[in-house]
Amino acid sequence: MGKLRRRRIRFILIQNRAGKTRLAKWYMQFDDDEKQKLIEEVHAVVTVRDAKHTNFVEFRNFKIIYRRYAGLYFCICVDVNDNNLAYLEAIHNFVEVLNEYFHNVCELDLVFNFYKVYTVVDEMFLAGEIRETSQTKVLKQLLMLQSLE
Amino acid sequence: MYLAGEAWSPNQWITRQFLVLRMPAPIRLRELIRTIRTARTQAEEREMIQKECAAIRSSFREEDNTYRCRNVAKLLYMHMLGYPAHFGQLECLKLIASQKFTDKRIGYLGAMLLLDERQDVHLLMTNCIKNDLNHSTQYVQGLALCTLGCMGSSEMCRDLAGEVEKLLKTSNSYLRKKAALCAVHVIRKVPELMEMFLPATKNLLNEKNHGVLHTSVVLLTEMCERSPDMLAHFRKLVPQLVRILKNLIMSGYSPEHDVSGISDPFLQVRILRLLRILGRNDDDSSEAMNDILAQVATNTETSKNVGNAILYETVLTIMDIKSESGLRVLAINILGRFLLNNDKNIRYVALTSLLKTVQTDHNAVQRHRSTIVDCLKDLDVSIKRRAMELSFALVNGNNIRGMMKELLYFLDSCEPEFKADCASGIFLAAEKYAPSKRWHIDTIMRVLTTAGSYVRDDAVPNLIQLITNSVEMHAYTVQRLYKAILGDYSQQPLVQVAAWCIGEYGDLLVSGQCEEEEPIQVTEDEVLDILESVLISNMSTSVTRGYALTAIMKLSTRFTCTVNRIKKVVSIYGSSIDVELQQRAVEYNALFKKYDHMRSALLERMPVMEKVTTNGPTEIVQTNGETDPTPLETKPPPSGPQPTSQANDLLDLLGGNDITPVIPTAPTSKPASAGGELLDLLGDINLTGIPSITAYSKNGLKIEFTFERSNTNPSVTVITIQASNSTELDMTDFVFQAAVPKTFQLQLLSPSSSIVPAFNTGTITQVIKVLNPQKQQLRMRIKLTYNHKGSAMQDLAEVNNFPPQSWQ
Numbered sequence: 031m032g033k034l035r036r037r038r039i040r041f042i043l044i045q046n047r048a049g050k051t052r053l054a055k056w057y058m059q060f061d062d063d064e065k066q067k068l069i070e071e072v073h074a075v076v077t078v079r080d081a082k083h084t085n086f087v088e089f090r091n092f093k094i095i096y097r098r099y100a101g102l103y104f105c106i107c108v109d110v111n112d113n114n115l116a117y118l119e120a121i122h123n124f125v126e127v128l129n130e131y132f133h134n135v136c137e138l139d140l141v142f143n144f145y146k147v148y149t150v151v152d153e154m155f156l157a158g159e160i161r162e163t164s165q166t167k168v169l170k171q172l173l174m175l176q177s178l179e
Numbered sequence: 180m181y182l183a184g185e186a187w188s189p190n191q192w193i194t195r196q197f198l199v200l201r202m203p204a205p206i207r208l209r210e211l212i213r214t215i216r217t218a219r220t221q222a223e224e225r226e227m228i229q230k231e232c233a234a235i236r237s238s239f240r241e242e243d244n245t246y247r248c249r250n251v252a253k254l255l256y257m258h259m260l261g262y263p264a265h266f267g268q269l270e271c272l273k274l275i276a277s278q279k280f281t282d283k284r285i286g287y288l289g290a291m292l293l294l295d296e297r298q299d300v301h302l303l304m305t306n307c308i309k310n311d312l313n314h315s316t317q318y319v320q321g322l323a324l325c326t327l328g329c330m331g332s333s334e335m336c337r338d339l340a341g342e343v344e345k346l347l348k349t350s351n352s353y354l355r356k357k358a359a360l361c362a363v364h365v366i367r368k369v370p371e372l373m374e375m376f377l378p379a380t381k382n383l384l385n386e387k388n389h390g391v392l393h394t395s396v397v398l399l400t401e402m403c404e405r406s407p408d409m410l411a412h413f414r415k416l417v418p419q420l421v422r423i424l425k426n427l428i429m430s431g432y433s434p435e436h437d438v439s440g441i442s443d444p445f446l447q448v449r450i451l452r453l454l455r456i457l458g459r460n461d462d463d464s465s466e467a468m469n470d471i472l473a474q475v476a477t478n479t480e481t482s483k484n485v486g487n488a489i490l491y492e493t494v495l496t497i498m499d500i501k502s503e504s505g506l507r508v509l510a511i512n513i514l515g516r517f518l519l520n521n522d523k524n525i526r527y528v529a530l531t532s533l534l535k536t537v538q539t540d541h542n543a544v545q546r547h548r549s550t551i552v553d554c555l556k557d558l559d560v561s562i563k564r565r566a567m568e569l570s571f572a573l574v575n576g577n578n579i580r581g582m583m584k585e586l587l588y589f590l591d592s593c594e595p596e597f598k599a600d601c602a603s604g605i606f607l608a609a610e611k612y613a614p615s616k617r618w619h620i621d622t623i624m625r626v627l628t629t630a631g632s633y634v635r636d637d638a639v640p641n642l643i644q645l646i647t648n649s650v651e652m653h654a655y656t657v658q659r660l661y662k663a664i665l666g667d668y669s670q671q672p673l674v675q676v677a678a679w680c681i682g683e684y685g686d687l688l689v690s691g692q693c694e695e696e697e698p699i700q701v702t703e704d705e706v707l708d709i710l711e712s713v714l715i716s717n718m719s720t721s722v723t724r725g726y727a728l729t730a731i732m733k734l735s736t737r738f739t740c741t742v743n744r745i746k747k748v749v750s751i752y753g754s755s756i757d758v759e760l761q762q763r764a765v766e767y768n769a770l771f772k773k774y775d776h777m778r779s780a781l782l783e784r785m786p787v788m789e790k791v792t793t794n795g796p797t798e799i800v801q802t803n804g805e806t807d808p809t810p811l812e813t814k815p816p817p818s819g820p821q822p823t824s825q826a827n828d829l830l831d832l833l834g835g836n837d838i839t840p841v842i843p844t845a846p847t848s849k850p851a852s853a854g855g856e857l858l859d860l861l862g863d864i865n866l867t868g869i870p871s872i873t874a875y876s877k878n879g880l881k882i883e884f885t886f887e888r889s890n891t892n893p894s895v896t897v898i899t900i901q902a903s904n905s906t907e908l909d910m911t912d913f914v915f916q917a918a919v920p921k922t923f924q925l926q927l928l929s930p931s932s933s934i935v936p937a938f939n940t941g942t943i944t945q946v947i948k949v950l951n952p953q954k955q956q957l958r959m960r961i962k963l964t965y966n967h968k969g970s971a972m973q974d975l976a977e978v979n980n981f982p983p984q985s986w987q
Binding site: 037050051052053054057059062066082083084085086088113114115116118119120123141142144145148149152156157158159160161162163164166167171174175178179 | 208209212216252255256259260261263280281284285288291295297318324325328329353356357360361363364367389390393394397434435436438443444445446448452484485487488491492495523524525526527528558559560561562
């Protein structure tokens with residue numbers, strides 16, 4: 031059958047330029063100190079790049095698809111065989127939902143409402159795969175969940 | 180009053196209430212965040228955090244339900260900042276068990292952030308999750324599914340797979356989506372459970388809901404990737420998938436899933452990926468998808484990234500299944516168009532794919548060669564690298580001149596990290612496709628002079644071998660090399676090659692015999708000047724110095740006026756600190772003093788060297804018609820095919836390099852005289868009484884082998900041969916040569932003499948040391964040459980009768 035090519039998301043990271051983590055969602059087992067190391071490595075690799083670089087970086091034996099929005103880096107770590115362009119779209123989709131949900135989202139929104147950001151992530155991704163891509167649907171669910179609080 | 184199952188006295192109750200009233204309520208999450216953000220230093224922040232953690236800890240001890248949620252939320256925030264929070268793990272479990280939604284939500288989040296399967300604590304969640312999976316509120320069920328799908332361990336998955344399967348069949352699409360992906364996680368953790376989900380998949384693709392469709396496709400993909408049986412089973416879904424894809428493309432605007440005018444690109448991409456898996460290696464399925472693939476390829480909007488993402492996935496699918504050639508050409512043309520796109524992401528992606536297909540669809544990729552070569556000038560390093568690899572893959576006999584021009588320009592201007600690989604690649608390409616020897620030498624020169632210090636060390640011997648092969652270019656080569664190092668002798672590989680050539684062909688240099696270009700006037704002294712400068716310079720490595728010294732020595736037989744100068748130089752280095760140089764100098768001195776009659780024979784011009792495949796990574800390619808795509812591949816040591824064809828090996832070997840050379844080349848071996856030396860060399864040899872054999876007996880010449888095994892190295896066998904002559908005339912100029920299969924190594928020491936006296940009145944003795952690390956059966960081929968009765972005799976024979984004790 032040929033070798034199994036695993037394709038999925040390993041982790042999702044939102045970091046600011048200074049390296050502070052605003053969201054870290056892991057779809058793979060790591061120790062706490064491994065996680066910390068990974069976060070630092072990603073930060074180091076991504077912040078040195080600028081407009082003349084592509085949005086894809088080889089990272090250990092995975093790759094990172096990232097995009098910078100204002101002062102925040104949205105990074106998705108996927109397998110080498112994954113479709114880069116599709117995940118770039120997924121990042122943008124996710125950011126647009128955040129934008130709608132928080133009404134012109136800024137970094138502070140993500141800080142003070144971090145548990146809500148996780149909810150958004152969990153509505154759109156699960157088990158390392160993209161779950162729901164329709165922005166309207168996701169927003170509807172989020173509002174319902176909010177009403178339960 | 181009862182609390183925790185115990186009866187409390189009124190006094191205890193009042194005291195407790197008092198305590199609760201007295202303790203201030205834990206601060207809200209917002210407050211905490213605001214406070215922490217005001218910290219100006221790391222130390223200040225740490226202090227605040229510690230204070231708050233202490234407060235939270237005591238609050239936990241109070242078993243206070245009201246504020247548990249708030250406290251855990253704060254703990255999670257602090258955890259995100261990087262502080263330890265494991266003391267909150269149990270609290271998360273309590274929150275999950277609570278009935279309030281807000282509690283559950285924070286509890287599950289905490290579980291996902293703080294727990295993983297390595298903590299035993301997580302197993303306690305199983306029951307809670309089970310209950311929540313059956314909860315009346317879909318949002319609670321959703322939370323449970325989400326958590327299970329993110330961090331469920333194998334045990335949990337096993338316990339709860341049934342519940343997940345049930346939810347997969349529910350009519351609630353919100354839950355079905357989550358259940359599908361949760362199932363994916365379960366299958367990843369416990370592959371044996373895959374069977375269980377099979378019935379539920381029957382109707383998955385009939386869904387109208389895109390979300391469910393999407394996750395179903397993901398589930399199907401996971402199952403097909405893991406099990407060939409499932410794959411075969413799901414092949415029948417191909418027509419349905421094709422239909423769904425068609426509807427997506429043809430249908431009009433669907434606002435919910437639209438991205439820049441394209442309906443649900445994510446779903447399209449996933450379906451394409453599933454089609455790829457189903458169509459691989461299967462003609463029927465591949466045929467069924469040909470049309471739709473062509474349709475997607477031609478109809479998708481390419482102005483935005485979205486469209487290109489779909490096109491990219493389409494191309495990947497086309498290349499992987501058994502598509503018809505027209506479709507493949509279409510795919511490669513799409514990639515070619517990608518290369519012209521302004522967006523460097525797309526260029527990158529195109530180059531990566533082209534690299535994968537260049538073997539199979541070589542001609543189609545060739546058409547885009549000029550665009551690929553343009554990418555060498557891109558600013559992004561990863562694009563440049565891929566463009567370089569592709570360029571090397573596309574070089575052939577027709578385009579070699581043009582391509583080489585571009586590649587040399589690239590070598591000049593690229594980042595240092597590329598230079599070594601680029602240089603190696605250029606050498607390989609030049610070797611395969613050089614249109615003329617002169618062009619080849621020029622190219623090598625160009626590389627050596629522009630990237631001389633980045634050339635790999637093992638390239639030097641290869642280059643030398645190449646140069647010896649182009650006999651008519653020797654004069655030209657040495658002249659160019661000489662000119663190159665005149666100005667600058669810091670690039671070691673260049674200097675090494677130059678020194679070697681000057682040593683060999685120095686006579687051509689001074690006699691001005693160059694035909695290819697204007698010959699330069701060089702005197703012997705000038706040549707020696709440059710070589711001595713190399714020797715003295717502290718930029719020269721030890722290896723380079725070795726080359727230079729040997730070159731000077733060789734010139735002693737090629738130059739006429741400067742022999743004394745050479746003698747002086749050589750004697751100076753006899754006391755060099757560098758052991759290697761010292762040894763060489765001492766031996767060369769000895770040559771001058773005691774063995775002057777042998778000097779010219781020893782320092783003769785080198786014969787043309789045969790191409791050889793050595794064990795280990797090598798850059799010499801076996802030219803048996805195979806294309807060598809990337810020069811960056813290191814060839815695996817060819818130890819595989821050897822054991823099977825030992826007979827053939829022996830045939831090859833006598834023409835090749837397994838015969839220890841009698842011509843003393845760079846590694847100088849001490850001219851050993853048999854007798855005294857033998858005792859030293861054999862050291863603590865174990866005379867175990869291994870039977871000796873008669874290896875050869877013909878025409879009056881008999882050769883006997885006696886064996887000894889080394890005590891110190893069990894892989895070494897020492898064979899002493901004795902040649903005797905029973906005829907009535909002496910055999911003169913006797914030379915014994917031996918060859919062994921590639922897994923052995925052979926060292927032939929000098930013979931006692933070259934005359935085998937007649938009537939068995941004396942023998943020639945010679946020692947052979949055999950290294951047999953793999954303990955394989957010893958076999959040997961021998962070649963004998965001698966003069967007898969006025970004619971030259973030669974014979975080849977195989978020795979197969981080695982006793983087992985000699986090699987086991």
